[in-house]
Amino acid sequence: MKPIYIVITVAVVTFLLRVLPFIIFKNKEVPKSIKYLGEVLPYSVITILVIYMFKDVELNKSGFYGIPEIIAVIYLFLIHYKFKNSILSILSSTFLYMILVQFVFI
Amino acid sequence: MIKDVIKRTFPIFIGYFVVGMTFGMLLEGLGYNFIWALICSFFIYAGSMQFVMLNLLEMKAGLLKTAFTTVAVNARYGFYGISLIDKFKNFKIIKPYMIHAITDETYSILVTEKSNDNKKIFLISLFDQLYWISGCVIGNILSNVLNFNKDGFEFSMTAMFVCTFIDQFREKKNKFPQLFAGICSIVFIIIFGSNDFIFPALSLTILLLFIYRKRVEGDFS
Numbered sequence: 657m658k659p660i661y662i663v664i665t666v667a668v669v670t671f672l673l674r675v676l677p678f679i680i681f682k683n684k685e686v687p688k689s690i691k692y693l694g695e696v697l698p699y700s701v702i703t704i705l706v707i708y709m710f711k712d713v714e715l716n717k718s719g720f721y722g723i724p725e726i727i728a729v730i731y732l733f734l735i736h737y738k739f740k741n742s743i744l745s746i747l748s749s750t751f752l753y754m755i756l757v758q759f760v761f762i
Numbered sequence: 763m764i765k766d767v768i769k770r771t772f773p774i775f776i777g778y779f780v781v782g783m784t785f786g787m788l789l790e791g792l793g794y795n796f797i798w799a800l801i802c803s804f805f806i807y808a809g810s811m812q813f814v815m816l817n818l819l820e821m822k823a824g825l826l827k828t829a830f831t832t833v834a835v836n837a838r839y840g841f842y843g844i845s846l847i848d849k850f851k852n853f854k855i856i857k858p859y860m861i862h863a864i865t866d867e868t869y870s871i872l873v874t875e876k877s878n879d880n881k882k883i884f885l886i887s888l889f890d891q892l893y894w895i896s897g898c899v900i901g902n903i904l905s906n907v908l909n910f911n912k913d914g915f916e917f918s919m920t921a922m923f924v925c926t927f928i929d930q931f932r933e934k935k936n937k938f939p940q941l942f943a944g945i946c947s948i949v950f951i952i953i954f955g956s957n958d959f960i961f962p963a964l965s966l967t968i969l970l971l972f973i974y975r976k977r978v979e980g981d982f983s
Contacts, residue, residue, distance in 0.1 A: 659794070659819050662828050666815050667805040669832040670839070674864050677843035678850070686844055692975060693968065694841030695982045698866070699930050699939035700967045701838050704960055705810050706927050707947045709920040711956035725917075732921055736928050743776050746921040754914035 720761045728753035767885045770875075774867045775893045777922065778809075782897020784918045785812050789898070790905035792819060803898035807891055808865065811835045812898075813919055817957065827958070834961040842869040849873075852880055863887040866926075936981035942970040 677686075710725070732749040739745070768775075786799045802812055814835055818828050842864050849872060850860050860883075868890045872883060905912070931940060946966045950959035971978060 657822055657824050657828070659822075661825060662815065662818055662823065663798075663802060663806070665825050665828045666808075666811060666818075666832050669829050670806055670808050670811060670836050671862060673833065673836050673840045674843055674861050675858075676840050678847060678861060681844065681847060689972070690841075690844065692979055692982070693971070694838075694844050696939045696971055696978060697838045697841055697968075699934075700943035700964065700971070701835065702923060702927050702930055703940045703943035704947050704963055704967075705835070706920075706923045707944065707951075708814070708956075708960060709923055711951065724914075728917060729920075729924065732924055733928065736925050740929075742922070742925045742929075743773070743780075745925050746777070746780065746918055749921045750915065750918040753917040754911075757914040758911050 724753060724756040724761050727756060763879075763882060764885070767882060767889055770871060771886055771889050771893070774871070774890050777867070778890065778893040779897040781809060781919060781922050782894050783901030783904075784915055785809070785816075786898040786901025786903070787905040787912060788813075788816055788916055790902045792816060794819075794902075796899050796902045799898040799902035800895065803895040804891075807863065807894060808836055808839070809894070810923070814960075821957065830961045834964045837964070838866075839864050842866075845869075845873055849878075849883065852878075853884075856884060860884065860887055863891050865890065934981050936978050938974055938978045939967075939971060942967045942974075946970070 728749050731752055732745055735748060736742075736745040782803065785803075786796075789799055789802070802815070806812055806815070811832060814831060815828075817823075818831065823831075843861065846864065846869070850857055853860050868887050871886055871890075875883060875886065927940075931937065943963065946963040947959055950963045950966075953959075954962060
């Protein structure tokens with residue numbers, strides 16, 4: 657499928673998802689079940705995305721059984737638990753991973 | 763007011779710019795230039811989905827799969843809208859833009875913004891997207907110019923999601939949303955492979971969340 661069509665599809669579907677509640681619930685009360693789903697969904701989606709990221713990451717450097725990934729993620733968990741600073745966590749763990757992948761596990 | 767908006771959105775500036783650059787670089791790696799980066803960051807404006815789309819582009823996925831994956835990944839934006847109906851009710855001409863600019867981070871700032879100053883709310887959304895667009899475009903352009911070895915830079919995207927996951931995990935006592943999503947993901951990776959599990963996994967997760975609603979709901983509202 658031509659790339660531009662993929663991009664257009666993603667853009668259109670995304671906008672439809674964003675605008676839907678404004679159309680459906682324009683002058684109505686939001687049902688409790690929808691509110692409930694709205695509360696819990698982000699937690700599930702992020703979980704799915706994390707797993708999705710690791711299926712990518714592991715296949716890329718599969719030569720080393722995902723050991724650089726494991727090291728970087730363990731470091732990430734520790735530093736994020738300790739300091740709760742996203743910028744620090746993201747930048748330093750990425751830096752660590754790049755060093756591992758470029759100089760250590762070659 | 764501009765100074766105030768910049769101060770409030772500064773953490774988002776850092777995050778969006780760095781992760782945006784990652785996206786721009788990866789996009790360039792697949793052979794797409796800065797025009798594509800501009801189109802994606804302007805018309806899609808959805809970080810996680812843009813990254814998933816890189817995969818879809820690489821494997822030349824069909825439109826149906828693209829559509830279903832987009833629904834699974836971005837459905838939460840629809841739910842964010844529910845909480846923003848009131849906040850947006852006084853916008854007229856730029857309301858479509860305000861709706862378009864709904865993202866995780868913008869949502870979390872807007873719902874905690876006490877004032878009903880429409881101008882400020884608009885600037886917050888606008889600035890967030892400007893941060894994102896500049897990251898994507900600059901990353902794409904510099905990708906050729908910056909000749910350092912960028913191997914492993916894509917980990918920043920993984921790291922971003924893991925940080926969000928950790929923050930969310932600590933928020934609530936009940937972990938069923940994560941548990942259900944995790945189990946369903948693994949099951950459907952086995953059944954459908956690692957590229958096709960998102961939509962079925964989320965569907966089953968939602969079913970489970972309704973079955974166990976009483977257990978989960980108490981902790982969430």
